[in-house]
Amino acid sequence: MGQQPITFLRQVMALCTYPNLLDSPSFPEDAKKRARRILQACGGNSLGSYSASQGVNCIREDVAAYITRRDGGVPADPDNIYLTTGASDGISTTLKILVSGGGKSRTGVMIPIPQYPLYSAVISELDAVQVNYYLDEENCWALNVNELRRALREAKDHCDPKVLCIINPGNPTGQVQSRKCIEDVIHFAWEEKLFLLADEVYQDNVYSPDCRFHSFKKVLYEMGPEYSNNVELASFHSTSKGYMGECGYRGGYMEVINLHPEIKGQLVKLLSVRLCPPVSGQAAMDIVVNPPVPGEESFEQFIREKESVLGNLAKKAKLTEDLFNQVPGIHCNPLQGAMYAFPRIFIPAKAVEEAQAHKMAPDMFYCMKLLEETGICVVPGSGFGQREGTYHFRMTILPPMEKLKTVLQKVKDFHMQFLEKYA
Amino acid sequence: MGLPRGLGLGRALLGTMALRAGDQSKVARCGLKEKVLTLDTMNPCVRKVEYAVRGPIVLRALELEQELRQGVKKPFTEVIRANIGDAQAMGQKPITFLRQVLALCVNPDLLSSPDFPADAKRRAERILQACGGHSLGAYSISSGIQLIREDVARYIERRDGGIPANPSNIFLSTGASDAIVTVLKLLVAGEGRTRTGVLIPIPQYPLYSAALAELNAVQVDYYLDEERAWALDVAELRRALRQARDRCCPRALCVINPGNPTGQVQTRECIEAVIRFAFEERLFLMADEVYQDNVYAEGSQFHSFKKVLAELGPPYATQQELASFHSASKGYMGECGFRGGYVEVVNMDPAVQQQMLKLMSVRLCPPVPGQALLDMVVSPPEPSDPSFAQFQAEKQAVLAELAAKAKLTEQVFNQAPGIRCNPVQGAMYSFPRMQLPPRAVQRAQELGVAPDMFFCLRLLEETGICVVPGSGFGQREGTYHFRMTILPPMDKLRLLLEKLSQFYAKFTREYS
Numbered sequence: 001m002g003q004q005p006i007t008f009l010r011q012v013m014a015l016c017t018y019p020n021l022l023d024s025p026s027f028p029e030d031a032k033k034r035a036r037r038i039l040q041a042c043g044g045n046s047l048g049s050y051s052a053s054q055g056v057n058c059i060r061e062d063v064a065a066y067i068t069r070r071d072g073g074v075p076a077d078p079d080n081i082y083l084t085t086g087a088s089d090g091i092s093t094t095l096k097i098l099v100s101g102g103g104k105s106r107t108g109v110m111i112p113i114p115q116y117p118l119y120s121a122v123i124s125e126l127d128a129v130q131v132n133y134y135l136d137e138e139n140c141w142a143l144n145v146n147e148l149r150r151a152l153r154e155a156k157d158h159c160d161p162k163v164l165c166i167i168n169p170g171n172p173t174g175q176v177q178s179r180k181c182i183e184d185v186i187h188f189a190w191e192e193k194l195f196l197l198a199d200e201v202y203q204d205n206v207y208s209p210d211c212r213f214h215s216f217k218k219v220l221y222e223m224g225p226e227y228s229n230n231v232e233l234a235s236f237h238s239t240s241k242g243y244m245g246e247c248g249y250r251g252g253y254m255e256v257i258n259l260h261p262e263i264k265g266q267l268v269k270l271l272s273v274r275l276c277p278p279v280s281g282q283a284a285m286d287i288v289v290n291p292p293v294p295g296e297e298s299f300e301q302f303i304r305e306k307e308s309v310l311g312n313l314a315k316k317a318k319l320t321e322d323l324f325n326q327v328p329g330i331h332c333n334p335l336q337g338a339m340y341a342f343p344r345i346f347i348p349a350k351a352v353e354e355a356q357a358h359k360m361a362p363d364m365f366y367c368m369k370l371l372e373e374t375g376i377c378v379v380p381g382s383g384f385g386q387r388e389g390t391y392h393f394r395m396t397i398l399p400p401m402e403k404l405k406t407v408l409q410k411v412k413d414f415h416m417q418f419l420e421k422y423a
Numbered sequence: 424m425g426l427p428r429g430l431g432l433g434r435a436l437l438g439t440m441a442l443r444a445g446d447q448s449k450v451a452r453c454g455l456k457e458k459v460l461t462l463d464t465m466n467p468c469v470r471k472v473e474y475a476v477r478g479p480i481v482l483r484a485l486e487l488e489q490e491l492r493q494g495v496k497k498p499f500t501e502v503i504r505a506n507i508g509d510a511q512a513m514g515q516k517p518i519t520f521l522r523q524v525l526a527l528c529v530n531p532d533l534l535s536s537p538d539f540p541a542d543a544k545r546r547a548e549r550i551l552q553a554c555g556g557h558s559l560g561a562y563s564i565s566s567g568i569q570l571i572r573e574d575v576a577r578y579i580e581r582r583d584g585g586i587p588a589n590p591s592n593i594f595l596s597t598g599a600s601d602a603i604v605t606v607l608k609l610l611v612a613g614e615g616r617t618r619t620g621v622l623i624p625i626p627q628y629p630l631y632s633a634a635l636a637e638l639n640a641v642q643v644d645y646y647l648d649e650e651r652a653w654a655l656d657v658a659e660l661r662r663a664l665r666q667a668r669d670r671c672c673p674r675a676l677c678v679i680n681p682g683n684p685t686g687q688v689q690t691r692e693c694i695e696a697v698i699r700f701a702f703e704e705r706l707f708l709m710a711d712e713v714y715q716d717n718v719y720a721e722g723s724q725f726h727s728f729k730k731v732l733a734e735l736g737p738p739y740a741t742q743q744e745l746a747s748f749h750s751a752s753k754g755y756m757g758e759c760g761f762r763g764g765y766v767e768v769v770n771m772d773p774a775v776q777q778q779m780l781k782l783m784s785v786r787l788c789p790p791v792p793g794q795a796l797l798d799m800v801v802s803p804p805e806p807s808d809p810s811f812a813q814f815q816a817e818k819q820a821v822l823a824e825l826a827a828k829a830k831l832t833e834q835v836f837n838q839a840p841g842i843r844c845n846p847v848q849g850a851m852y853s854f855p856r857m858q859l860p861p862r863a864v865q866r867a868q869e870l871g872v873a874p875d876m877f878f879c880l881r882l883l884e885e886t887g888i889c890v891v892p893g894s895g896f897g898q899r900e901g902t903y904h905f906r907m908t909i910l911p912p913m914d915k916l917r918l919l920l921e922k923l924s925q926f927y928a929k930f931t932r933e934y935s
Binding site: 001002003005010011013014017018020021024026042043044046047048049050051052053085086088089092096097098099100118121122125162163193194195232240244245246247248249250258259260262263266269270272273274275276277278279280281 | 458459460461462464465466467469470472473474476477478485507509511512513514515517522523525526529530532533536538554556558559560561562563597598600601604608630633634637756757758759760761762782785786787788789790791792793
């Protein structure tokens, strides 16, 4: 949608791709230093060699150092870091290892509703049991442990729930969970013996001044040894979001905590069948976790670019929330983080009927009409899950500011017409 | 022969056992709770997965490298990783043009640099224009950038003498492995005796056995004929199929051509016979052709399954389902780390093709740098382009070197008494057969490992040479092989071959 890549990142990538450029005066020394370090860690000093299946060693070390810094000194072990082909790959692989049993003992996986539909897709592919827990729309999409309890209790009838997935900041909902909430979730997972998956790919996308990103890893550690020695946790990050937006590189990592050593061996074995994640994506991840620091030549420009992207996203988040909330029949929770608005839309009964006549979910019907009449493509809430009888759509906040304003206006106009037509 | 827990041998095995004991006492000491995820609770299919190319022997090699780095004295100064088909790791240089274009795509500021040739810039601009936001950083559509798929289709048409290829039948993938697994996923269905069976060659590239184990499909082995340079015999296909029908529903037939680990390049007649067989028996054909650029032997020629299929005419050409795979990892490019690849599907049910796209969409898209590289592979410089001369020179040099190494390997191994190496007609490996003395076989059995694994472990410990035992690829009962790549630089390869032959002689003496 027009966001520019971070200059430093692309410079280092270019140097790694075509090392002749290491002799070029047009690249800053700090970029060259990073590139040399990466290349030296690659077979044949080339991005073209397979890396170890767990990822290039020094990059895993850099990821561990990043996590330690991010979490105020809470130690991270490079041996617990696995580089992956985007976070999706890590999530999928982890779920794969977890799924076992048959019939009533088939593994159940708890996922938020609304969710990012990678989870439902992978659960379906693995023939595991999807266990829905509803986020609380009335409360800014908060995660309520009572609801987790409810979902777990009901699930025990028909499956063996073993896994609890959290997306924080949330997709599509954009909520940033409070620290207390995260503690409650960890306690719940500890109590109920659940393996925790923390999808934290939007950890750099927090806009609301009242919100802060708290990593599950950090909170777990700070809750003391009874928790930090026992709760099994896998946390995921990616190069695709944040301020980097390097989706096409398919860079990502996961940090695993308290995994049985034999399971870690199994994990590496499973990953080894696909040989390794794309090395250029691993290199991109390295820059993300090891960016220019104050005093380095590239720091000024890097910080400017990063803050500009994040500042823009924050403005767009606010704009979107405000504009949607001005429209009768649309209610949009605060966009605390991530990259999406997930407004609730009122769909008149007549429209619901017509949708059903076309054998479509009502919000799909709405979105199709929106697309046909305005060219705006958004995803109906039914694709993410929602409470029965409620309708939503997910729209990104990524178009350039002016275009976003136009889009929001058009959606507003469309919505008013839609309400009128189906009154 | 499987390995206990697939985690390692010798010291590694002992280490694991100590670890398990240690863990239990740790649990007891700290009052640790029992874990959610253990070997007993994990996905049993994943537990069965083995992948020898990066399996126990390589884990041991890594440990040895670590020891060398720590200054431990060994009978060797370096570990030679002749276990994996990674050319650049063994010193092969990337093709300049490919890396130039990619660098321009990665950092488009370089488009104004005088240090890049005009044709590389043109290619980069063309690719970038086809990317969202003109950036490699945008997700592409799930089947891959349209323009690149068109280029792949044109490449296939040129390669196959004009036989048409439709870009909408081309799906880019994260290496060929990704596409192979995706197609297998679509194929696997049924239960018990109706569970999908997939015919795979023995010896095979163990992605196939690993994927089938993971998907809980039935592996149906057909043996390549070692006496006849690893030829594929349709009578053997028939035998395998007939026996398989008792216990599963065979639905797919996988062929690797040129072969891995065997290196054989199938004749056209053979490919025709396989196609006819697949058609008669209603089998979905999977043609793994990632080594199509690696053909060395005089008299050997690569014939694509697609081309032969088309030339057989109807009903084969119009009805036989075929998926052909290619990759940027092999050939003369060796760009393993970029994970570039594609699959071309022919005569696939349109509804299934849609399902395949849907499945791919869950992972969004293959890495875009890999897609860009693949584009250069399928549309390299033309004779009129400024970069052509250098490109051709580099390509020919790599392929000539590989051919020379293939020949040398075959020669040296065939001079060693007790070792017999079939001609390395193509690919990147030798897969020699070795006689092992009965006492060695016995010793291996005592240790609970396959005899050729025992040999390879000893080889590794005493010479630092890391090769993969034949048991990791499959072989006829009672035969022993190992797979060694031909990729180390020529001088090193010569040394390697000598050392290995010497070690083999010593080993057989020891166990006579």
